[in-house]
Amino acid sequence: MTFYHQQLIKIRDEVYPDAYVCKRIGEAKRFMDRELECSMSLADIAEEASFSTFHFIRLFKRLYGQTPYQYLIAARIAKAKRLLLSGKTVKDVCFSVGFESTSSFTGLFKKLTGSTPTAFKNKYVKQKSGY
Template structure:
């Protein structure tokens, strides 16, 4: 028996929404596949075809994204790790670094620094162009932006 594609996609979206809502709880492949009424292996193939990653990769990405939000909000790394559903701080740190390019601690320090000195994270040429060079570091690093040249007049045609 063959089902219409729309029906299959609705079931995949239902499973994706299940992951989005339950990311902080212990989720296994069987429960997510069951939510969509697919066998585990068929579900993995369909999910990857539709979303470009496996359900496990998607769950990890959702958890890391939510952890980034918590870290930006001032939570400590351990609390963020467990709040988003990871069981191990070391696996959380490794996955976070693989997906974002930096450790959770470095990410949190960067967010704190950005809140404390936001102009240090603006490109100097942009800050100088907009008159934001109030910081000596920004002013020293800025490059003078030449004024825009007046457009050349087009020759007038005479009839």
């Protein structure tokens, strides 16, 4: 066992000693990644991990440093960026990453990236064309 591996085990044991719990939380995170475009509640995600909602939130934040909702929004915005850069319209991107309205999508996108989806896409087009 390498020193690096020993340190990882030590950190894991300090953060949360139960490997089964860590595995369940990780599986819930992968569930969120797979189902980004679907409407899901915290209760749905917690149920996937077999925990109560509030216990799940505490465990998730302890392991990942952010709440499940914060993670889900960040993952959706990251996927939205990739889709915008691939040429999709803002409206198509909005619904394909799980938002129910373009206004809420645009507001969160701007809050997290500093620009609207259209401005983000236009900036990329300008950079790509050399202007």
